[in-house]
Amino acid sequence: MTLHASRASYRAACPVRDVLDRLGDRWSTLVLQELAAGTLRFSELQRRIDDISKRMLAKTLRTLEEDGLVARTVHPSKPPSVEYALTDTGRSFVPHIEALVTWADKHHDAIRAARAEFKAKNA
Numbered sequence: 001m002t003l004h005a006s007r008a009s010y011r012a013a014c015p016v017r018d019v020l021d022r023l024g025d026r027w028s029t030l031v032l033q034e035l036a037a038g039t040l041r042f043s044e045l046q047r048r049i050d051d052i053s054k055r056m057l058a059k060t061l062r063t064l065e066e067d068g069l070v071a072r073t074v075h076p077s078k079p080p081s082v083e084y085a086l087t088d089t090g091r092s093f094v095p096h097i098e099a100l101v102t103w104a105d106k107h108h109d110a111i112r113a114a115r116a117e118f119k120a121k122n123a
């Protein structure tokens with residue numbers, strides 16, 4: 001369909017799509033939400049988000065650092081101690097995360113009911 005092809009090229013060139021894709025992925029928002037409370041070490045983050053693998057947490061932290069939302073600080077010790085904290089840009093996103101969590105909490109029951117109704121109709 002021609003419309004789809006033109007929309008696909010727009011999406012690729014959209015200046016905010018890559019940011020929205022990153023912030024909307026499965027783990028980034030959870031990591032940012034945990035770091036909103038303050039600086040955390042890798043192991044502390046993993047305990048707080050217990051269903052994330054070490055590999056995925058490392059990847060998520062790396063991409064958030066690349067985007068300037070998280071700062072990584074290595075303290076010279078044996079073994080080296082690494083801490084993660086939000087940058088000013090990361091902190092500026094926290095009120096939006098909180099608003100999203102509030103909205104999700106408010107509408108959770110309605111969304112689950114709609115899902116169940118949809119499944120019943122389409123079974």
